[in-house]
Amino acid sequence: MTGLFATDAAARAFDPLWDEILAVGRDPGTGGYRRFAWADADLTLREWFTGCAAARGMDVEIDRNGNLWAWWLPPGWTGEPENAFVTGSHLDSVPDGGAFDGPLGVVSAFAAVDLVRARGITPRVPVAVTCFVDEEGARFGVACIGSQLSAGALAPERALRLRDGDGVTLAEALRAAGRDPAALGPDPLLAKRIGVFVELHVEQGRALDLVDRPIALASSIWPHGRWEFTFSGEANHAGATRLVDRRDPMLTFATAVHAARGTAEKHRAVATFGKVLVAPNGTNAIPSAVRAWLDARAADEATLTALVAEIETLAGKAAAEGGIGFASEAESRSPIVEFPPEPRAKLSAALAHLGDVPVIPTAAGHDAGVLAERVPTAMLFVRNPTGVSHSPHEFAEAVDCHRGAAALAEVMAAWVR
Ligand SMILES: [Zn+2]
Numbered sequence: 001m002t003g004l005f006a007t008d009a010a011a012r013a014f015d016p017l018w019d020e021i022l023a024v025g026r027d028p029g030t031g032g033y034r035r036f037a038w039a040d041a042d043l044t045l046r047e048w049f050t051g052c053a054a055a056r057g058m059d060v061e062i063d064r065n066g067n068l069w070a071w072w073l074p075p076g077w078t079g080e081p082e083n084a085f086v087t088g089s090h091l092d093s094v095p096d097g098g099a100f101d102g103p104l105g106v107v108s109a110f111a112a113v114d115l116v117r118a119r120g121i122t123p124r125v126p127v128a129v130t131c132f133v134d135e136e137g138a139r140f141g142v143a144c145i146g147s148q149l150s151a152g153a154l155a156p157e158r159a160l161r162l163r164d165g166d167g168v169t170l171a172e173a174l175r176a177a178g179r180d181p182a183a184l185g186p187d188p189l190l191a192k193r194i195g196v197f198v199e200l201h202v203e204q205g206r207a208l209d210l211v212d213r214p215i216a217l218a219s220s221i222w223p224h225g226r227w228e229f230t231f232s233g234e235a236n237h238a239g240a241t242r243l244v245d246r247r248d249p250m251l252t253f254a255t256a257v258h259a260a261r262g263t264a265e266k267h268r269a270v271a272t273f274g275k276v277l278v279a280p281n282g283t284n285a286i287p288s289a290v291r292a293w294l295d296a297r298a299a300d301e302a303t304l305t306a307l308v309a310e311i312e313t314l315a316g317k318a319a320a321e322g323g324i325g326f327a328s329e330a331e332s333r334s335p336i337v338e339f340p341p342e343p344r345a346k347l348s349a350a351l352a353h354l355g356d357v358p359v360i361p362t363a364a365g366h367d368a369g370v371l372a373e374r375v376p377t378a379m380l381f382v383r384n385p386t387g388v389s390h391s392p393h394e395f396a397e398a399v400d401c402h403r404g405a406a407a408l409a410e411v412m413a414a415w416v417r
Pocket of ligand 1: 090101102135201366
């Protein structure tokens with residue numbers, strides 16, 4: 001059994017598009033990408049998106065939140081698009097990010113449109129290629145701003161007040177890019193418009209490499225959250241204070257770091273302390289306080305709750321033993337996203353020629369996860385042989401990218417015919 005779309009045809013559709021944006025926002029020193037929302041590289045990529053749409057006779061619409069939609073409407077379609085097959089991803093990056101996270105989904109989406117058209121297929125329902133703005137949250141500190149605003153998950157007043165590292169608010173950045181900050185808000189058309197949203201994404205892990213398969217479907221996004229841990233001790237002289245007289249919160253924090261690792265292993269989850277603030281942060285001073293942020297993710301809600309509770313208990317116990325004050329506060333928590341079985345079954349059927357396509361969870365957040373609250377969504381993952389992501393070393397083999405574009409075209413063709 002073979003599919004409609006050969007890998008070499010997908011290569012011819014995919015490669016020129018991919019090459020067009022390869023240099024945009026790339027730091028020549030590190031090779032990493034710096035494509036931050038509403039800054040120069042992002043604006044260049046938005047122009048590129050508009051050009052791709054124009055070259056295909058697709059009308060571009062910029063929604064109230066700045067997300068881009070390129071429409072391919074069925075012949076004779078009049079009025080608002082409804083019940084569309086929507087596919088795309090994002091074009092922004094983390095600081096020193098890789099080439100694939102985001103752009104792979106947008107390039108594959110345009111390539112899929114080309115492949116489906118080249119087969120002479122006329123869609124029954126509208127097709128849209130999308131780019132959701134500011135997915136990574138690299139500039140303003142909140143991820144998936146474009147999709148969250150449209151889904152009504154982020155209040156526009158809060159979004160507009162967010163500031164980047166230079167103190168520029170999102171409102172100011174929007175104005176500088178010629179956008180109207182007052183336009184931000186939930187998209188009332190979202191649910192009516194989107195029949196399904198399919199996001200193709202580079203895998204951010206090694207699950208596919210480990211089973212030697214190029215493509216997977218997503219089952220779920222792990223629930224995850226951030227907790228602020230505060231350890232309070234007593235500042236004192238690093239030389240003159242006897243060890244037995246110290247109340248050193250750094251020691252308790254170190255215990256908490258190990259507790260997080262051990263507890264995560266036990267629950268087959270992940271837990272990371274990646275951000276720490278030390279007061280007074282002097283080389284020759286015992287710290288008075290350590291504030292640290294725990295990022296924890298697990299396969300289900302109960303495991304995540306148990307994981308964090310155990311880390312808190314172990315940290316609290318170590319604090320009590322060392323005469324250290326301890327407090328923990330949840331800063332944010334994102335519930336599990338279970339991608340619905342119905343669109344996934346249709347995708348599976350469209351990819352039957354690939355054999356049993358693996359269905360895997362991911363521990364990374366995505367626009368598809370945000371939109372899953374409101375509309376049917378599904379995700380396709382493309383193998384990442386090292387699993388490295390959010391790094392210049394993020395990678396997918398060219399042939400796997402072509403297989404991904406072909407798979408997306410199969411899914412699109414099956415859905416819209
Ligand atoms: Zn991404």
